[in-house]
Amino acid sequence: MAERANFQTWVLRALFLGLVLAILLHGLLPLDVGAPRIPGPDLILCLVLAWVQRRPDVLTAPLIAGTILLADFLLMRPPGLWAVLVLIGSEVLRRRAYRAEATPIVLEMGIVTVAIAGMMIAQRLILTILFVDQPPVTAEMLHFLTTVAAYPVVAVASVYVFGIRAHTGDDGGLRT
Known part of the structure; x- marks a missing residue:
């Protein structure tokens, strides 16, 4: 049973990387x-947060x-800054996910x-302190809004397409 759960975890990690x-x-x-007129959403961030909330x-x-550091290098962002911030945010949500029961989607969205x-x-504050050129605030706000709007789509796709259901701490498996 443990080998099956471990194999499933590695399959999900490979799916995430893919x-x-x-x-x-x-x-x-x-x-x-x-x-582009409207900046697109950060789908990798949505994917990380949706999966950390559920599993x-x-x-x-x-x-x-x-993965975020690789994205930083490939998308020519300041290397490491966004990776650290996403890691901190995901760890806060991970700690909350281990303590909480199933959260309604509205509360999860909030x-x-x-x-x-x-x-x-x-990120904006750190880049401002370091005197790094940044996109306009309106572009950042649109990027934020599109990312927040894309999160429920990614969360629903994670559950219904990829089977990433809420984790239960006691049995190590998926909650039905």
């Missing part, structure tokens, strides 16, 4: 020839930090919105 690589590949391909045992801290806002504000 999804992240697909999202990164899509982001790197020159599919849009014009300038905190699957995504380890090194896996989260490594918690995730606050977490995303905190991460984005912290």
